Amino acid sequence: MMSKIGEALSFFRENDWRAIWARLNIRDTDPLVQFIKYGICGIGSLTITQVIFYSLSRWGMYPALVDSGVTDAVRAVNSIYNNIIAFFFGNIFAYVTNSLWVFTPGRHHRVLEFIYFSTISSIGFGIGLVSGPYLIKWYGISTFVAQLLLIVSSTLVNFICRKFFVFKG
Template sequence: MRLIFTHFREHGIGKTLTWFHSKEAPASVQFAKYGIAGGLATVAHQGTWLLVCFTLFPAFSAEEIQSYREILAKIHLTLPHLEVEGMALADNIRALHSTYGNIIGWFFGNGVAYAVNAAWVFQGGRHNRWLEFLYFTAISGFATLAGLMAGPYLIKTFGISTGLSQLSLLFTSILVNYVCRKFFVFSK
């Protein structure tokens, strides 16, 4: 952030925005833009996951749905009545449906991540666009698969909380994806 503010003081808002949006910005700025792209991809993935898990493949218990209602009520939003509220879904069914939601969500999140990274963050040119997209997707798929396997392992083996397991996975995934994409997929 300091680098951006220094550039702003020296060059003004117009040149700073042009510099920030250019693919020639320093690595620290590229990493910040990569974080924004990842945030947008996460919103796409999680939004799709929620939609799928509330509609196509029910994955929430009645208690979880009630918790969502209470959270939404605080910001003056309502969740419509869902047919699944009366169902007693077994944990294995909820887990399976959540996995389905994550797989469907991954496609949307990966699409958003590629589009934003290719247009805004990294300089392409090492590979043609289709090959670039395939490499990008393979790296994303590998990171997601590793996450789906690693989460339960970390919890069972080390007894860490689910939240901490997800945060450590997210942090590691961001770093691995950034390095692989920057130097393997997008670099010339």
């Protein structure tokens, strides 16, 4: 594993952006490069999801930030609503980018592939969605920390399941 990381770092140091971009665009690549691509797509999906979550939490009808003037219990419930809405958009972005750039589609029919992809996303999301608001309500943790927990749990579940169960590889 360490040698793969060393090879990747050497490749990035020794090549220009055009060569790096060309390597990233090869679909059949080693798992480390694939995980880097997955991470790039994940950052895009995360950005979309968090911008929507924050916007809804700040200016939407479900205030969910610490300074929004609602109790921790209300904030916890509102964070669930805002996360569900934001999840919808982030999941679509993640599916499109993962199927076009990271993984090889075709293990299942496109409709089934999207359903499986979304089901797996929902499981990881559900774990974070349930744990975050309870931690807000019981321990008064910040909304930011609850969101970090959601992100970590979702990422761990999603990569493994998408790689081995949804896509060809």
